[in-house]
Amino acid sequence: MKLMPQEVEEFRRDGYLKIDRRIIDDEHLAVLSEHYDSLFAQKRGTIGEGLRNLAVVGDSESDEDTDCAEEMLQIMEMWRVDEEFRKLLYHEPLLDIAESLIGADIQLFHDQALYKPAYHGGEVYWHQDNGYWRCNPPNLVSIWIALDDADEENGCMNVIPGSYLAGLAAHERAESEKGDLPALLQVDADVNRAVSVPVEAGYAMVHHCLTLHQTNPNRSSRDRRAMVIHYMPSGTRNRDGEVMTDYPLLRGKLA
Numbered sequence: 213m214k215l216m217p218q219e220v221e222e223f224r225r226d227g228y229l230k231i232d233r234r235i236i237d238d239e240h241l242a243v244l245s246e247h248y249d250s251l252f253a254q255k256r257g258t259i260g261e262g263l264r265n266l267a268v269v270g271d272s273e274s275d276e277d278t279d280c281a282e283e284m285l286q287i288m289e290m291w292r293v294d295e296e297f298r299k300l301l302y303h304e305p306l307l308d309i310a311e312s313l314i315g316a317d318i319q320l321f322h323d324q325a326l327y328k329p330a331y332h333g334g335e336v337y338w339h340q341d342n343g344y345w346r347c348n349p350p351n352l353v354s355i356w357i358a359l360d361d362a363d364e365e366n367g368c369m370n371v372i373p374g375s376y377l378a379g380l381a382a383h384e385r386a387e388s389e390k391g392d393l394p395a396l397l398q399v400d401a402d403v404n405r406a407v408s409v410p411v412e413a414g415y416a417m418v419h420h421c422l423t424l425h426q427t428n429p430n431r432s433s434r435d436r437r438a439m440v441i442h443y444m445p446s447g448t449r450n451r452d453g454e455v456m457t458d459y460p461l462l463r464g465k466l467a
């Protein structure tokens with residue numbers, strides 16, 4: 213089901229939208245959660261090989277150098293390693309949302325699982341996604357799907373409404389930045405304007421690639437598992453100015 217005109221309008225005004233209808237039903241959510249847990253379990257102890265701890269403060273991504281007090285765990289490109297997450301790319305309710313915002317010709321940019329474990333889940337600093345990506349035109353959207361209820365206690369998304377309209381902000385490397393860890397850029401954001409976006413399990417929110425956003429540490433007793441799919445209009449160029457033709461076409465045609 214496509215977004216209603218007023219929802220599109222809200223997105224155009226705020227640069228994000230909480231979707232008020234369920235996107236993943238109970239049965240589907242149980243399957244995805246099981247596959248998600250099993251992938252993280254398989255990869256536990258292999259930091260740097262497909263699994264990253266974005267809260268790392270050591271000198272490298274190896275387990276020895278990782279400050280395990282904090283974990284903001286990331287697996288990129290889940291669709292390449294798991295059939296359920298590959299199928300999720302084509303889930304009609306998600307593509308309908310993307311189509312309402314970026315048009316009928318939709319390619320995957322990438323997906324990622326972002327897991328903040330209970331008690332010691334790490335932070336993600338204020339940033340814009342396109343601060344990392346530098347895609348052009350900057351019209352990508354990300355659908356952030358909650359596998360657990362996500363709220364202020366366990367690290368839901370916080371956003372600055374309307375921030376995308378000001379274009380790309382100046383990003384700096386955070387102090388804990390080591391190597392090319394992508395989650396460690398940060399922007400000075402006006403936190404007084406921040407809005408929390410709690411999302412229940414099976415629901416989603418969508419944000420523009422220039423929307424300033426952040427998530428807090430998870431000190432609660434509840435895990436916060438999320439899955440994010442980043443969509444781009446076909447014809448989008450990478451940071452080197454090349455059209456990204458070899459990324460999966462999810463709906464419509466290649467530009």
Ligand SMILES: O=C(O)CCC(=O)C(=O)O
Pocket residue numbers: 326336341354356367425426427438440
């Ligand atoms: O899930 C998180 O903690 C951060 C999400 C994020 O930065 C994103 O979806 O772009």
